[in-house]
Amino acid sequence: MTRSPMVRALRGLRRLPGTALILVVLSTLWTTAAGAARADYPVDYNFFAGIPYELRNPGGSLPGANDWSCRPSAAHPEPVVLVHGTGGGAQTNWGVYAPLLANEGYCVYSLTYGAYDLPWPLSAIGGMRPVQDSSAQLAAFVDRVRAATGATKVDLIAHSQGNLVGNYFVKRLGGSDKVDKFVAIAAPWLGTFGPVIDPARNFARGLGAGPAFEAMLGVTPCAACAQMTGTSDFMKSLNADGVYDPNVTYTNIETRYDELVVPYTVALVPGPKTTNILVQDGCDADYSEHAGIAGSDRAAAFALNALDPDHPRTPPCHFIPPLTG
Numbered sequence: 001m002t003r004s005p006m007v008r009a010l011r012g013l014r015r016l017p018g019t020a021l022i023l024v025v026l027s028t029l030w031t032t033a034a035g036a037a038r039a040d041y042p043v044d045y046n047f048f049a050g051i052p053y054e055l056r057n058p059g060g061s062l063p064g065a066n067d068w069s070c071r072p073s074a075a076h077p078e079p080v081v082l083v084h085g086t087g088g089g090a091q092t093n094w095g096v097y098a099p100l101l102a103n104e105g106y107c108v109y110s111l112t113y114g115a116y117d118l119p120w121p122l123s124a125i126g127g128m129r130p131v132q133d134s135s136a137q138l139a140a141f142v143d144r145v146r147a148a149t150g151a152t153k154v155d156l157i158a159h160s161q162g163n164l165v166g167n168y169f170v171k172r173l174g175g176s177d178k179v180d181k182f183v184a185i186a187a188p189w190l191g192t193f194g195p196v197i198d199p200a201r202n203f204a205r206g207l208g209a210g211p212a213f214e215a216m217l218g219v220t221p222c223a224a225c226a227q228m229t230g231t232s233d234f235m236k237s238l239n240a241d242g243v244y245d246p247n248v249t250y251t252n253i254e255t256r257y258d259e260l261v262v263p264y265t266v267a268l269v270p271g272p273k274t275t276n277i278l279v280q281d282g283c284d285a286d287y288s289e290h291a292g293i294a295g296s297d298r299a300a301a302f303a304l305n306a307l308d309p310d311h312p313r314t315p316p317c318h319f320i321p322p323l324t325g
Contacts (some may be wrong), residue, residue: 039064041099046324047295050094051206058120060168064089064102065110068148074109078155078180079145079169080307082110083138084225085160085186085294086127087200088113092207093159096325097294097303104304109145112139112166116220121207125200130223131234135168142169142178154178155245155307159294160199160260161224163187167245168238176247183306184252185299186260186290187267189243191230194262197222199291210249230266243269250274251298256277257322260290283317 041063047075053062065082072079079099084093089112101108112126128136136272156179158166165182169175170182188196200222210313227234244250254267256278261267268276279286279299288296301315 009255023047030228035059039099040105043096043100043103045096045295045297045300047291048092048206048272048324049155049295050091050093050098051095051203053095054089054091054121054124054207057091059112060091062094062098062110065090065094065098065108067107069104070107070149070153072149073105076104076106078149078153079109079149079151080157081138081142082108083147083156083158083162083166084110084112084126085162085199086222086228087125087157087203088112088159088162089124089126089203092203093162096300097157100300100304106307107145107149107151109141111137111141113141114131114224116216118216121204121209122212122216124207125203125209125213127165127200127224128222129160130182130218131164131168132226134165134224135173136167138169139175140233143177148179153178155179155181155183155206156239157183157185157303158187158306159185160188160290161196161228163189164224164228164238167243170248171238171241176245179245181307182248182250183303184250184267184305185294186254186258188228189252189269190239190266191232191235192228192261192266192298193230194258194260194290196225196228196260198260202291242267242271243270244271244274246272248273251302252276253279253287253293253302254297255279255288255290257287257289257291258280258293275306276322279320283315285318286320287322288320289322292320292322292325296320299324299325 090110114129
C-alpha cells in the first residue's frame, strides 16, 4: 500500500527522541485540516444539472455528496441533508447544491425517498409514495447521517414536496430535536392548487422514461400529489398545530413566478424564527419559477446565508431564466 508523505514523515519522526509532543501537534493539525478542507467541484447553475450524473451512474451520488467519512468542521458543525421534490431524487434534484455545499466546506448528504420499487429509471423518480412513508425514510437517513458524522443536529435544505416531507419528520417523527435550520425552497406550506405532478413528468422525460412513467401512473398514482392539495385532510392535519416547529429556524425562499405552488404566498407564511425571502425583491431580472429557483445562483446565495448567517454574502442579481435557473 502506498502511504502518503505525511504518514511517512510521522513514522520517521517516531524514531527520533523527544518528538511525542510534535507528533500530537502534527496529527491534530492534519486531522483538523482534513475535516475543514474545501473541495473544488464544478458547479453548473442549472436545475437539471444532476440528471447527467444519474444517467451515468444510476442510483449513485453527486460530486461532494454522501461522503460518510466527512466530519463537520467548527465553522459548519451541522451536516446538510438535501430533501428533493416531487419526481426528484438524490442526484436529479441537487446538481447545484451538492457540489456547492461541499465546496463551502459542509458535509452534505442526499437521498431518494418515496420511489416505487421498480426497475431504473423509474426507481430514480422519488416523491411518489405518501408523505408519511417518505418522512420515515428521511428520519432513518438523518439518523444515519448523525451517527456517521457525530453531529447532534442536521440542517435541511428542501425543495417543493421535500418541505412537507421534512416538516412531517420534524413535527411528527421526532425531528424537532434533530434539526437546527430548515431552508425551504418553494414550499407548499398551506397546500397548493397547482399541477403538482408536472415536475415528475419533467424528470421522467429527462431520464428517458416518459412513456414508462405515464404507464406507471395508471397503476400506481402519485399518492403525495393528492396530499399536497390545499384542501387535503393531510394538509389540515399537518398544520393543525401551526405550520412551523418552535425549535427549528426556518428560511423560506420563493419566487413570484412559481406555477406549481399556487398562490406563491403559501410558501411565505409568517411565523416565529422564520425569515421569508422573495427572490424578486431587489432583483426584477429574476424570472425563475418552481424548478429554476432550485437552480439559480441567487437563491443559492440566500440558502448559504441561511446556513451561515454570521458570514453573509450579497446575492447576485442578473437575468435568471425560468425552468433552468
